[in-house]
Amino acid sequence: MKGLSNDLAAAIKKYKSIMIVVKGSPDPDAIASSYALSAICHRLDTASSILITKKLSLPENKAFVGILKIPISFAQPDKDREKFDAYMIADYQSPSIPAVTGALPCAAYIDHHESSDEEIQADFILKDPEAGATSSLVALLIKDLSPPLEDTVMSSVATALLYGIYTDTDKYSHASSIDYAALDYISKFADNALFRKISSIPLSKTTLQMLNSAINNKVLYKDWLITGIGYIDSSHRDSIAIVADFLLKRENVPAVVVFAAVENNAQKSLTLDASFRSNSEHMNLNEIIKKITSQGGARKYKGAYQIDLDYFSPCPDRKMLWDVIELTTMELIKQSRDDMYITELRGFYKRFRNKVRDYFNQ
Numbered sequence: 001m002k003g004l005s006n007d008l009a010a011a012i013k014k015y016k017s018i019m020i021v022v023k024g025s026p027d028p029d030a031i032a033s034s035y036a037l038s039a040i041c042h043r044l045d046t047a048s049s050i051l052i053t054k055k056l057s058l059p060e061n062k063a064f065v066g067i068l069k070i071p072i073s074f075a076q077p078d079k080d081r082e083k084f085d086a087y088m089i090a091d092y093q094s095p096s097i098p099a100v101t102g103a104l105p106c107a108a109y110i111d112h113h114e115s116s117d118e119e120i121q122a123d124f125i126l127k128d129p130e131a132g133a134t135s136s137l138v139a140l141l142i143k144d145l146s147p148p149l150e151d152t153v154m155s156s157v158a159t160a161l162l163y164g165i166y167t168d169t170d171k172y173s174h175a176s177s178i179d180y181a182a183l184d185y186i187s188k189f190a191d192n193a194l195f196r197k198i199s200s201i202p203l204s205k206t207t208l209q210m211l212n213s214a215i216n217n218k219v220l221y222k223d224w225l226i227t228g229i230g231y232i233d234s235s236h237r238d239s240i241a242i243v244a245d246f247l248l249k250r251e252n253v254p255a256v257v258v259f260a261a262v263e264n265n266a267q268k269s270l271t272l273d274a275s276f277r278s279n280s281e282h283m284n285l286n287e288i289i290k291k292i293t294s295q296g297g298a299r300k301y302k303g304a305y306q307i308d309l310d311y312f313s314p315c316p317d318r319k320m321l322w323d324v325i326e327l328t329t330m331e332l333i334k335q336s337r338d339d340m341y342i343t344e345l346r347g348f349y350k351r352f353r354n355k356v357r358d359y360f361n362q
């Protein structure tokens with residue numbers, strides 16, 4: 001990305017004043033990307049304004065803009081074009097604006113929608129449909145930006161980008177490796193309290209109830225915190241991960257596992273969902289999970305697995321069924337904890353052996 005960040009900076013520095021236009025509906029991804037671009041402009045001493053062409057309607061989007069104090073104004077770009085010497089577009093299929101394109105050069109166009117047939121002209125173009133959010137592409141550009149954004153600005157920009165990724169990837173469920181790379185980078189700068197305030201997800205009544213059950217049922221096995229929440233509706237599945245995130249931050253442990261029996265009454269399905277969190281990049285969660293089941297996996301810090309329990313959903317004694325699920329899952333995860341150093345050691349010896357072999361093969 002380093003080369004791309006330099007190219008973006010060079011494109012911006014060509015101009016004194018750029019209008020950043022939010023085409024279409026001003027959703028969090030478009031607003032966050034535009035906000036981040038305006039921060040980049042400011043850092044590079046280029047003036048900029050964010051114009052939205054449609055008014056904000058959703059209360060959560062209004063809250064998002066209000067809480068982070070994102071400076072946007074409702075305006076028609078063609079009427080304002082005299083004030084600027086270039087324009088930029090983020091998060092829209094096409095970068096052209098009637099009565100602006102042609103009159104002003106497009107300094108940068110960054111987007112994650114599928115390509116249209118239109119020929120694109122801009123000083124800087126980054127279009128990658130692999131990204132779940134344009135905010136992810138902008139976050140990765142900021143990562144390699146020189147000079148970097150100042151810390152104070154970074155916190156607000158990172159929080160906005162985080163929310164852009166969060167909403168566009170449907171609470172991370174469609175996040176690609178690009179999004180995860182962006183999240184890995186920006187989440188450490190984001191203001192978690194503000195993010196929670198904006199997303200309000202951890203504050204929802206159901207998530208709080210789940211968190212409460214998780215705390216009441218927690219078991220500390222060696223240094224791992226393991227907890228089963230019980231039955232939850234499938235619409236709250238994402239909260240398992242949120243609870244796991246929360247517990248990892250709150251409790252002083254290197255790893256947290258949160259699991260629940262997820263029910264979908266319409267489809268009559270029952271699944272065990274387990275979410276793993278670790279604060280060590282050396283803990284090989286993927287290998288730990290793969291030893292339990294092939295129905296899951298992990299990357300650094302985060303992992304999950306699902307077990308199909310449909311066959312058991314007609315069980316008339318729900319309490320007994322949960323007891324079996326909980327007892328079995330607890331046992332498997334405790335075994336994983338017992339085996340962990342063996343798993344890690346095996347990895348170490350494998351690397352060591354390969355090194356020795358490479359040495360003698362030189």
Ligand SMILES: [Mn+2]
Pocket residue numbers: 029030091112132133134168
């Ligand atoms: Mn988008």
